Amino acid sequence: MTVLNVALVNDYEVVARGVVGMLRSYTNRIRVVELDLNKQVDERVAIALYDTFAGTQGDRAVVRQLATNPAVSAVVVYSWNLDPVHIAAVLANGAAGYISKGLPAAKLVTALEEINAGGERVHIGGPTIPSVMAGDWPGREEGLTEREAEVLALITQGLSNIEIAERTHLSINSIKTYIRSCYRTIGATSRTNAVLWGIEHGFRPDRVRIEHPEPTPGTADVAVNV
Template identity: 75%
Template sequence: MNTLRVALVNDYEVVARGVMGMLRSYQNRVRVVELDLNKQVGESVDIALYDTFAATQEERVAVRELVVNPLVDLAVVYSWNLDQAHVDAALANGAGGYISKGLSASRLVAALEEIYTGGERIHLGGNGTPTVVVGDWPGREEGLTEREAEILALITQGLSNAEIAERTHLSINSIKTYIRTCYRSIGANSRTNAVLWGIEHGFRPDRVRIAHPEPSLGGGEVRARA
């Protein structure tokens, strides 16, 4: 099959670039042509891969926007949330596929190809499949896990614990646990301290479209803000 043209959609450049880094060894099969950070996809692509990390809008809204974008052939959700009801809801909202963030790079590429060619739409791994820690996220260098970083990003955006629980489909108790471990990692003793830390360390969402992010794709990186 031809090389898939993919746009990576997320609110944080470091997260989108982390996924792009995963795919770098597979450019003969998957080519990342655009990073969209709080921007609509602006170039014709086979797949818009929507990473749900700390999304600034509800997932169903984001998926619908991608589905109705005439430049996007298929919208695929990329998430840690593997609850079947949640997966079914994403597909009902028009997503062409659903992929676990626990898959290795090679399995992610294979899943994208299978979804695009009309094969299995849901790729969650399986029993005994180890969680693969890949990609990047804000705060990783400070020892934050991706889940802790996601919770801190949502706190930095001003969401309450109840709103975070609804957005991430985690229990309130789980949210409180992640907040406690996050606070220990960054040395915060209050929500205000955590927000200030988040602002200083890249936890505010980006808002930019980056076309041809790989130098080999266009002679250099081009940033487009339209």
């Protein structure tokens, strides 16, 4: 059986390591050759798995850049967002596949293999996605769900509620709900308290990604990662 070389792309080391931990029983099928935290993907890989936790979604410049990287054969977006319109936009943006973060490890591995073989491109499970406590994220040990942690990470990065809603493709009311439940869990009484708590508990990204605005038609697409 061919072993797939995969580069895992995420700005938070705890998240990247968590995905690697999920795959630990499948090293005969999947080999993570790069944790792309502070550098570009430079080793030849079959798949760059782009985890959207607290980052831009798959319909933005980062995925387009990965798709044009000669070291990357295919980009697969790994996300909680199951909106069909959004998924179609991600695929049109250059991604070869889209996988729900609600899938357990065995199905994640199978999905990656199928996408690599040119089969089914979208893997989101059945009509209802089970709640899978897969991988890891900052604040998990404090009782935060991954969605609450993602919202707190974006707050810690300085984004407003409107910007967070746009980044995550969630409604502003959903964002407010996650913020309230997050605050209750960590004992924060204000946004300033939440930011300070986030800084103290690993919610600043391990990689700082500087992106220029999305280009207008006819202009070059430029992004700088440091």
